Amino acid sequence: DEAGQPGIPSPTETGSNGRPTGQPIKIIRNARLDLEADNGEQAYQTLLKFATERGGYEASRQLSTSGGYAVIEARIKLAPQYLDEFLSFAGTTAKVINESTSSQDVTESYYDVQTRLKTMEQMLAKYTDFLADAQNITEALAVQAEINRLTTEIESLKGRLRYYDSMVAESTITLLIRETRDPVKTTRELKWNALTLEDMAYLMQRGLLTVANTLANIGQWLLIAIVAISPLLIIALIVLLILRRRRRAARELSKPADKNLHDVEKANEKSDDDSSPRN
Structure with missing residues (x-):
């Protein structure tokens, strides 16, 4: 059989990076910020408010002490289009000690998984028809075993696509805020x-x-x-x-x-x- 015949999917036209023509690229963008602030809790709440006002949220948070001063470690989820704005705002809220960003292009992997998923779904439909036409128990068992294998593969591929979608849709900002002064100590003149x-x-x-x-x-x-x-x-x-x-x-x-x-x-x-x- 050749591509284009009934039941066989035709090759999908792709661009230079492996994605189908006209489809968006898939980029995972994340960032890490190491900050210092006189009042760590106040600085963190200010940054969290900035994120929540733009649809972000707190994914995790941990409070500890080092040398008698508070240390806040947290992860904030935020839409990628607001990532650069968040990083700029953080510089006005606290002292930036270290800032790093990462971008991972998963376009080729994403659409490769998507293509494999469509192919396997078509194969599953064919094997379902074969099962209905099985002539004996031996044929039925063989077809059912292949159906089970395809079903497992399909669920695995769907899980990978969901993972890619979630990572592309939300940037993860890893925060480390060290307090440089104890806010409880006497500060009044x-x-x-x-x-x-x-x-x-x-x-x-x-x-x-x-x-x-x-x-x-x-x-x-x-x-x-x-x-x-x-x-x-x-x-x-x-x-x-x-x-x-x-x-x-x-x-x-x-x-x-x-x-x-x-x-x-x-x-x-x-x-x-x-x-x-x-x-």
Whole structure:
């Protein structure tokens, strides 16, 4: 059989990059941003708001600390047409330490998968007709096995197309925001020569919070230390109990000997008294 005959798909006219003529190219665009900000949470919320106003959303987020300062790691999904605008806006929101973008052309792979999918769907339709015309069980089983194989392949190809579609439709922005200043620390400028009641209340509140945090940290480390050395404490306690029992047993054994010695001494004294001359 040759292409163009009934039931056989004709070759699809393609461009230089493997895509059918007139079909759009498929580009996956992503970016990574390493930022520094005085207030990491505030900077992140500003960037997230910018994205959500343009149809984007937060895919993931993780908060940790390094050297006492907050570190935010997040992934934001955004339509590719807004990616460059987002990167420019990020530079006005925080200090950009590192910025990188990537573009992956999956056009050829995408349309190759699409072509294979159409071919297999046509083959599946033919094998379905063959199954209806099977003359015996052996033929039916052979055709059914091929139908099962084609069905599995078709589902796999559809999954790849869905993956490509989602990656092309949304850019992934990987964010890393490091905080350069603790927003909880005292930042207000105070005039020490004339403290107002408001300034005094502010300082007292900050002082109490500092003391409370210090005590909490001390308590946490003490608890960690106790748990860490608890096996040694248990061993020491067992040793002390064994030594105490041995000493008690030794004392119990020495009591009869002391009593016998005391009885002997009393008997000797009595014997001496009896042997002494009487007047």
